[in-house]
Amino acid sequence: MTHTPTSPVAARRFTRRAATGCLILLLIPAGLLAYFWYSAWHTGHVNDQRRQAALASILNQARHATNDTTHALNTSSTTDTDTLTGVIWQHTHAPLITYDTSRRTFTATATRSAAYSEKALLPGGGPVTVSRCFTFTSTRGTSANWTTTMTEQDEQVCRPGQTIDHRATLAKNRIKNMPAAQLTRADLTQALDPAHQQDTYIVKDTMRHGQTATITILIHAQRDASATAAQCYQFARHIDTNDAERATTGMPIATC
Template sequence: MAPDETGSAVVTGRAYRLVTTGCLTILIALIVVLGIVVSWLWYRHWHDGNVNSRRSEQALASILKQARAKADDTARALGTTAATDPATDPATDADALTEVIWQRTEAPVINYNASRREFTATAARSAVYDEAGILPGGGPVKVTRCLVFTYTPHPGRAWTSRVTERDEDMCRPGTEIGGRVRLAWTRIAGMPAEDLTRAGVQKALDPTGQRRSYDVKSAARRGDTVTVSLVVSSRGPGTTVDQCYRFTRPAAGGDGQNSATAVPASSCRPRG
């Protein structure tokens, strides 16, 4: 082999080794960088998961804390109402006590069990927390608990309250009823005065007569006020939940929805 060819081969070999070494060095560097990135992402995922879990638990604990405070406040209000007006005994005027409970809990479904002399109010309660995350998808997150408030009177003693958590399925009927009450409230508030009859309100709420979500029991005028009593229902597979509501508004109309009210009642029987 000629001297120039030998030198050329040596140079080529060195260049090849340099290129190979350089590529290997770059590859190792990329692997190291990729390992650092993966480790960092794993750590952030683990860290953010712990942070979000803690925030979710705090939000849920806050719901329960507020619910218990609200239950205690409602129990005191029931005791005050009974002391102020002895006629508001559950056996004789469950409607008045139902209204006291609704004013403080805004529970869409409130039942009175006469045999146990006990009120139960079912409502979903929510709280919002900020979800941590390095990727899109973080931000405000709402958590919800289904709660049942129980109120019981005791002879010679104050009312007692109890808050229990239930499966979210138990609150779905109440959520549906709450939405339907708001719709009924809007329609009744905007109806012409001459249509505020039992048949007129039934047609306004259920034009096709097929939904069976509303059953208007009465529409009575007393002085300048019209009171509409109706049963609002939620129907699901194997279960039906009914709640009576009483809507009031000026007989001749008024300031739109601001003049109408909707309050749950223990039953839709005509008041004596």
């Protein structure tokens, strides 16, 4: 059997082709890696821009609330703290509003939120909500003019107010769904505090004026009432003869 030696030219061609093939095989994963790296960077960049836009929207909301509260207080002719609390609540939507009589200062604590659509590298993205905690401090100066300032706080500052807001909503729904005949202090206490612990809801007063029942409730943030925040809420429930219309409103007031 005769062996035909490979020519140097053919050997070089084979070597070049093999090297080219290896280079292509190396370039494919490198290209894929670069593509995924860029996609991940781009996705993160887009999400960061959307998040920053949502946060900017929150700050804009808070600034508007500050200006609107100041304007509303200065155009109001009342000095009643309950009414002024209502004015502040209308513009800040703060579930927790305290009043310092010595300093003639209201402090409203509220969470502001905004949502943005998160871009995902793989399927599974969707809406994301970001929030910030603020205090709105309204003070009446010696010239009788009100000024309101906004301060961003740590998230934990707003937690008592968030709990009170949740419990106020539950109380409002319970009042709305109760028969008109049961809108008494005893029945409301039983409905809101069936264990008779009086540590979260304390029904302070119930009154009726025509077709409207007014209920005042002190709502605590936690069961340890002596150590946590609390807010008085006033609920108004329309009373219809057949209970067909049960429109109910609720808002914080300064005192119970």
